[in-house]
Structure formats: structure tokens, C-alpha cells
Amino acid sequence: MSSINLVRIILGLVFIIILLISGKNYFEYRNVVNKNKPIEYKFVKSFYTIGRGRSYNMDVVYKGVTYRVEITERIADSIAMNNYPKMYYVSSKDKLITAWHVMFSFRIVLLSAAAVLICCLPFRKLSKMMRKE
Incomplete structure (x- = not known):
């Protein structure tokens, strides 16, 4: 196994962990903002x-x-x-958030999902996709 593949696997795992944590935060924050009053x-x-x-x-x-x-x-x-x-209380984290926290978590989800895809796609396929556009 080459060192490049090893780095891609490790980075992929790191970005998957970030994706899971930020995804959990996004759904939790969104539910709090949508279901609760300020x-x-x-x-x-x-x-x-x-x-x-x-x-x-x-x-x-x-x-x-x-x-x-x-x-x-x-x-x-x-x-x-x-x-x-407007502030909302997240009881599971004992934290106050604003609606901005929901959008921030969503942006982190999108960025980490893109990073996972880039790490998981072989470089040949990625370069072919870039040339077609």
C-alpha cells in the first residue's frame, strides 16, 4: 500500500468523523429551532x-x-x-444557540461530505471528471 493511499484513507476517516458529528449537531439544532419557542x-x-x-x-x-x-x-x-x-436552549448539550448555528452546522456537513468524496474517489476518476467539464 502506497503512502498516498494510506494518507487518503486516514483523511477519509477523519472527514467521515467530522461529517457524522456535524450532521448530528445539524439535525439536533434544526429540531430545537423548528420545534421550540425562543x-x-x-x-x-x-x-x-x-x-x-x-x-x-x-x-x-x-x-x-x-x-x-x-x-x-x-x-x-x-x-x-x-x-x-432569538436564542434556543439545547438541553442535551446545555448550550444556547441562535439560528446561525444551524446554518453553520449545515455548511460544515456540506464541506466534510465533499472532502469525503474527494478522498474516496480514485484520482483517475476525479481527473476524468474534471476534464469533461
Whole structure:
């Protein structure tokens, strides 16, 4: 077995694991957003951190517990104008999410599915498919 095939197998397994985890998150988050009403929470603060890029977060209190929720720049801008996002509680993860988390999980599912396909397809078939287009 060549080292290229071994790398493809290992990468394929890694992407399959990512696909399964993100797929589980997507379906769980989608069910929570579709079936439950938004929760009532108390806004504490929003802030951003700078590392490799800008990361936006907000702290909220729900049922006496403080949660840190990841948000987008657009949500942070709307918070600055006193428009607070709808939040949903995921009881299995003890986590608060917004509708953005559903879309983010879906994007990860799509990217990891594409990566699995690329890792699993033989290079000859892949190159033939690219030439036909």
C-alpha cells in the first residue's frame, strides 16, 4: 500500500468523523429551532476577541446560569442597535444557540461530505471528471 493511499484513507476517516458529528449537531439544532419557542434571556454583554481573526461572542443569563454564545458580526452589529437575537436552549448539550448555528452546522456537513468524496474517489476518476467539464 502506497503512502498516498494510506494518507487518503486516514483523511477519509477523519472527514467521515467530522461529517457524522456535524450532521448530528445539524439535525439536533434544526429540531430545537423548528420545534421550540425562543427562550427569554438577560443580555449581559457582547465582545470580540482578535486571534487569527475576529471572533464575536455574547454573554447571556438564562435560568440563573451565564452562557457564552458565539455570534456573527451581523448579530453583534444588531445588538449594538438593541436588536437581540432569538436564542434556543439545547438541553442535551446545555448550550444556547441562535439560528446561525444551524446554518453553520449545515455548511460544515456540506464541506466534510465533499472532502469525503474527494478522498474516496480514485484520482483517475476525479481527473476524468474534471476534464469533461
